Amino acid sequence: MQFQNTRAFACELDQQDELRSFRDEFIMPVINGRQQIYFLGNSLGLQPKRTKEYLQQVLNKWANYGVEGFFMGEEPWLQYHDHLTGPLSAIVGALPHEVVAMNQLTVNLHLLLVSFYKPDQKRYKIICEAKAFPSDQYMLETHVKYCGLNPDEVLIEVGPRAGEHTIRHEDILHAIQQHKDELALVLWGGLNYYTGQLFDMAAITKAAQAVGAKVGFDLAHAAGNVPLQLHNWNVDFAAWCSYKYINSGPGGIGGAYIHERYHNDTSLPRFAGWWGYDKATRFLMQKGFNPTRTAEGWQLSTPSPLLYSMHRAALDLFTEAGFDKLQKKRQLLNQWLWFLLDELNNEQKAPVVEFITPRNEAERGCQVSMLMLQQGKQVFDELARAGVIVDWREPNVIRLAPVPLYNSFEEVWQFTNILRQILQLQHA
Ligand SMILES: Cc1ncc(COP(=O)(O)O)c(C=O)c1O
Helix, strand or coil: CCCCHHHEEEEEEEHHCCHHHHHHCCCCCEECCCCCCCCCCCCCCCCCCCCCCCHHHHHHHHHHHHHHHHCCCCCCCCHHCCHHHHHHHHCCCCHHHHHHEECCHHHHHHHHHHHHHCCCCCCCCCEEEEECHHHHHHHHHHHHHHHHHHHHHEEEEEEECCCCCCCCCCHHHHHHCCCCCCEEEEEEEEEEEEECEEEEEEHHHHHHHHHHHHHEEEECCCCCCCCCCCCHCCCEEEEECCCCCCCCCCCCCCEEEEEEEEECCCCCCCCCHHHEECCCCCCCCCCCCCCCCCCCHHHHCCHHHHHHHHHHHHHHHHHCCCCCHHHHHHHHHHHHHHHHHHHHHCCCCCCCECCCCCCCCEEEEECCEEECCCEEEEEEEHHHHHHHCEECCCCCCEHHHCCCCCCCCHHHHHHHHHHHHHHHHHHH
16 A cells, blocks of 8 residues: 555545444543553553443342352353353464463463473473563573473573574574474564564474474463464464453453363373363362363463453454454554654654564564664653653663554554654754
8 A cells, every 4th residue: 555644644544444433442541631642552452441341240240149140140150251262262363172261471371381391301491582571581480490400501592693683583493403302392472572573483383393392372462463373383382461452451361272182181280270170070079180171171260250351341342343354454554653654764864763673564563663773761751741652661662552453543643743743853
């Protein structure tokens, strides 16, 4: 499409957007009386208007039935999870019985490592991203120590080459080959939180499994953002959070995927709890753990119907919008953003921004990370003053992620216009 840098053109794109009505399904933040341009769906997705109603239904049920809410009335909580697995599996490209909504992301990664990281004398190494999100780093460090091993000897970090910002796929594949005889696991982020780089999960999975290692992905920044095919890619396991692109609320319930080939393998180690017990006989309260033979068998504790309901409100919106349509809009919104940012950068006497997100569309999702070459923090502060919510990541990166469910083409235009004014003032 031939873009034009005008508000009128932006409005035309909005007019042609068949998903534009979904914006009205969300509450737009208003700070000090001013509606914000919210581009942080990669951090905390906005609140769907219907979330309150879904939550209220659970609160009413609790009020009316007490504990019987698990068993009685419309939609007993015992079966509530069944409403989540269909839409969730569509988002991550899995079979419905391969996904489970439970716990939170870091907790789930620890639990999945219990099953999928079984170091022995020969195979004990883990390949991971250098500078992965800190929680993943702490999780790996402490999990490896828990296994009685030294993280310095176990963790093989692959990072960008000197002078580069993103990680070359060939370097990941090379590391897999290099450590093939000792490699137990590749644990990788689907989309890097800092640079916005999307990885080729199919290729990583194939390469790691070819040398006999297991493969898991942290999909915090990929789930609900980019198309995923976990089952077809043959990924062993994955985990994600629901509060970013999936809009299920701060601290919302996390999710996990476990390939179906493991569901009947009761020899796999796991940390169990009663909620993972065979559903049909859970309440017989018998001795000896007998798991549900689906991903739900990895659950431990009683889940919160309150968190479930917030998750469901958001998932229903994905179903109504349709994931394919969302993907189409995501791409166009993202191309529009890049077009405007490129124009803006090229107008400056000297470039003020270096984009560290890959330009190749197959290697990015909604997010654009801008390395600010001069006065980045001032630019960020001015954006906040002008009612634009993006984020600042030390030492000098502004991240933003317009999302197809609730952001408009006009907002993207407004944002770049505000940014232009800030830069003009700074460099006048
Ligand atoms: C890539 C990544 N991994 C892990 C986490 C931690 O998630 P949680 O706090 O839900 O455990 C985050 C949080 O933003 C993240 O972005």
